[in-house]
Amino acid sequence: MSELRNSEAPISTITYDRNELDAPTNNIYEAISIVSKRANQINGDIKKELIEKLEEFATYTDSLEEVFENKEQIEVSKFYERLPKPHAIAIEEWLNDKIYYRNTEKE
Structure with a gap:
């Protein structure tokens, strides 16, 4: 998981060159399918x-009315909210040839 934390993937939306995305497969639909998986x-x-991580800080009570604000849980949640989105990480891996794939129909 540490490699995902150090990802260079963009946090905001960017435009990609379609030809760059489908270059490894020569098929945009196949490339999108691989990246989405x-x-x-x-x-x-x-x-x-x-x-x-959140389970480490969980506090269990008998009463449903009691709600505790746990600062550690909030910080962990905020950290994960700031990570790049999974699709951005997957596209970055795809463009850097870090995803192994094979087409079983061609074999």
């Missing part, structure tokens, strides 16, 4: 890690 994997990893 990787983005789903990244999202799952981030979600799992966030839940694990």
Whole structure:
């Protein structure tokens, strides 16, 4: 997960060159499919890690009316909100040839 924290992916929306995105596959739909599958994997990893971190600070009470503001939980949540979005990380990995893929139909 540390490589996702050090990602150079943009935090805001940017425009990509379509030809650059589909260059490895020569098919924009196949490229988007590969990137979207990787983005789903990244999202799952981030979600799992966030839940694990928040569980460390969880306080359980018998009363549903009691709500505690836990500063550690808020800071952890804010950190994860500032990370680049999973699709931006996946596109960055794709453009830097960090995603392994294969087309089983061509084999």
